[in-house]
Amino acid sequence: MQDLWDALDAQAQSVKGRPLAALFADPARAPAFSVRAEGMLFDYSKTNIDADTRALLIRLTEAAGLAECREAMFTGARINETEGRAVLHTALRNPGGSVTVDGADVMPGVRETLARMRAFADEVRSGAYPGQGGAITDVVNIGIGGSDLGPAMAVLALAPYHDGPRVHFVSNVDGAHIADTLKGLNPETTLVIVASKTFTTIETMTNAATARAWMAERVQDPGDQFAALSSALDKTADFGIDPGRVFGFEDWVGGRYSMWGPIGLSLMIAIGPDRFDDFLAGGAAMDAHFRAAPAAENMPVLLALVGIWHAQVLGHATRAVLPYDQRLARLPAYLQQLEMESNGKGVTMDGTPPLRPTGPVVWGEPGTNGQHAFYQLIHQGTQVVPCEFMVAAQGHEPDLAHHHRLLLANALAQSKALMRGRSLDEAREIAADAGFTGAELERQARHRVFPGNRPSTTLIYPQLTPRILGQIIALYEHRVFVEGVILGINSYDQWGVELGKELAKSVEPLLSGDGVAADIDGSTAQLLGFVRSAQAG
Numbered sequence: 027m028q029d030l031w032d033a034l035d036a037q038a039q040s041v042k043g044r045p046l047a048a049l050f051a052d053p054a055r056a057p058a059f060s061v062r063a064e065g066m067l068f069d070y071s072k073t074n075i076d077a078d079t080r081a082l083l084i085r086l087t088e089a090a091g092l093a094e095c096r097e098a099m100f101t102g103a104r105i106n107e108t109e110g111r112a113v114l115h116t117a118l119r120n121p122g123g124s125v126t127v128d129g130a131d132v133m134p135g136v137r138e139t140l141a142r143m144r145a146f147a148d149e150v151r152s153g154a155y156p157g158q159g160g161a162i163t164d165v166v167n168i169g170i171g172g173s174d175l176g177p178a179m180a181v182l183a184l185a186p187y188h189d190g191p192r193v194h195f196v197s198n199v200d201g202a203h204i205a206d207t208l209k210g211l212n213p214e215t216t217l218v219i220v221a222s223k224t225f226t227t228i229e230t231m232t233n234a235a236t237a238r239a240w241m242a243e244r245v246q247d248p249g250d251q252f253a254a255l256s257s258a259l260d261k262t263a264d265f266g267i268d269p270g271r272v273f274g275f276e277d278w279v280g281g282r283y284s285m286w287g288p289i290g291l292s293l294m295i296a297i298g299p300d301r302f303d304d305f306l307a308g309g310a311a312m313d314a315h316f317r318a319a320p321a322a323e324n325m326p327v328l329l330a331l332v333g334i335w336h337a338q339v340l341g342h343a344t345r346a347v348l349p350y351d352q353r354l355a356r357l358p359a360y361l362q363q364l365e366m367e368s369n370g371k372g373v374t375m376d377g378t379p380p381l382r383p384t385g386p387v388v389w390g391e392p393g394t395n396g397q398h399a400f401y402q403l404i405h406q407g408t409q410v411v412p413c414e415f416m417v418a419a420q421g422h423e424p425d426l427a428h429h430h431r432l433l434l435a436n437a438l439a440q441s442k443a444l445m446r447g448r449s450l451d452e453a454r455e456i457a458a459d460a461g462f463t464g465a466e467l468e469r470q471a472r473h474r475v476f477p478g479n480r481p482s483t484t485l486i487y488p489q490l491t492p493r494i495l496g497q498i499i500a501l502y503e504h505r506v507f508v509e510g511v512i513l514g515i516n517s518y519d520q521w522g523v524e525l526g527k528e529l530a531k532s533v534e535p536l537l538s539g540d541g542v543a544a545d546i547d548g549s550t551a552q553l554l555g556f557v558r559s560a561q562a563g
């Protein structure tokens with residue numbers, strides 16, 4: 027591997043300073059550095075990747091054994107080595123398929139759970155499963171991280187397809203979240219779904235207990251209006267949820283990869299089981315493409331290689347995800363967990379330090395809002411932020427087609443502006459037109475220069491349907507997988523979230539005055555002191 031990284035470093039040096047716009051002197055540049063799959067187009071031509079660079083990056087996948095690792099994942103090998111688990115979220119979206127883990131066929135269980143979810147979602151939607159006060163009008167999903175972000179992101183993304191009860195999400199342990207969500211809801215017609223793989227997560231269990239107390243004030247048997255999505259069936263029983271409304275999943279479904287199964291129940295209730303099937307079919311279509319397409323035509327592989335080029339070769343520490351799609355407003359947060367919890371690791375699979383920095387910081391906001399907030403830094407700041415634009419060719423509001431035209435124009439204009447920039451001569455002309463002369467013209471012109479050569483990619487799709495959303499999410503999941511394989515890390519554990527959880531347990535008693543303040547540092551003691559005196563009034 028080291029020789030390939032060295033060759034990529036040399037390649038980066040040799041193309042440094044090459045204007046991106048100059049690459050388009052070749053009329054074949056755009057199609058040659060784009061890939062189409064499942065009706066979507068991923069254009070990475072506005073990056074400094076050329077044919078030699080791409081060939082080197084593809085050799086990196088070969089040296090890392092990507093093809094073997096990919097087959098190992100799809101066929102149920104225990105590739106999550108630090109937890110001894112298979113990684114089979116792909117099985118959830120391919121219920122007609124067949125996969126074994128240690129010789130046991132996992133698909134009958136997947137199909138049975140999916141059928142039970144469908145039946146329950148249909149009952150909730152039709153009113154056949156009523157609350158004490160009649161048909162369910164509101165569903166509250168209580169979960170956090172992977173048990174929240176996926177369905178919360180997708181429910182918003184697919185708003186045009188909602189024809190079920192309203193769906194709300196509570197994740198934060200901050201009581202403000204649940205208080206604001208429950209305010210205005212009728213407990214007699216509300217279904218609470220407690221989503222937690224482990225059923226031990228303190229935020230979720232605290233919120234679930236609060237929701238149960240809220241419901242008990244008006245509903246005789248509050249447990250009847252609760253469902254659970256979890257692998258811990260003993261714990262859901264202890265909480266008092268009827269096993270008929272518990273939807274389990276196996277340890278081979280990681281939290282941040284879990285929206286394809288029971289964790290997606292709130293989405294299924296919102297859009298209906300048939301459209302949920304379309305979402306699964308979109309994910310499965312991307313799986314089939316990922317598994318079969320050669321690297322140079324493989325969308326997830328190329329998306330990953332663009333990421334590797336920018337983060338691990340050029341050293342750009344962050345990347346921005348910029349959906350020009352208001353309904354994808356939660357996608358950056360979803361991708362933050364998917365990418366940063368998966369690839370934010372400090373050791374390789376065998377416990378040695380990685381050869382290159384691991385996952386970059388992922389952040390973003392929908393366009394055009396971001397343009398009026400942080401794009402200033404993206405265009406003129408001193409750090410390069412590779413940008414990942416995404417946009418639909420069509421919206422869902424035919425009466426507002428002129429809005430969509432403007433949205434598209436902005437998305438396309440931004441990637442063009444990042445690439446071409448504005449030269450000092452052009453800036454001088456603008457300053458002269460504004461009436462500046464002499465030294466002041468020169469000074470003013472410098473503030474109006476855009477360095478350009480800022481890389482971006484664009485993913486364009488026909489319309490944000492359930493199927494397309496499934497494709498996009500699976501695309502990003504596989505991107506994370508490919509980057510993880512190249513970096514030699516385990517993308518499927520998350521030990522880095524443990525320490526904070528443990529320390530919160532030891533700090534909490536100090537706040538209630540019950541704990542012994544042993545092993546406490548001066549800063550934490552000061553902060554505790556402030557809280558105590560503020561609370562004392």
Ligand code: F6P
Pocket residue numbers: 170171172173221222223224225226227230281282367520523
């Ligand atoms: O933040 C750590 C984590 O374990 C995530 O990986 C997971 O998605 C989240 O907590 C919630 O966990 P659970 O579904 O077990 O409540």
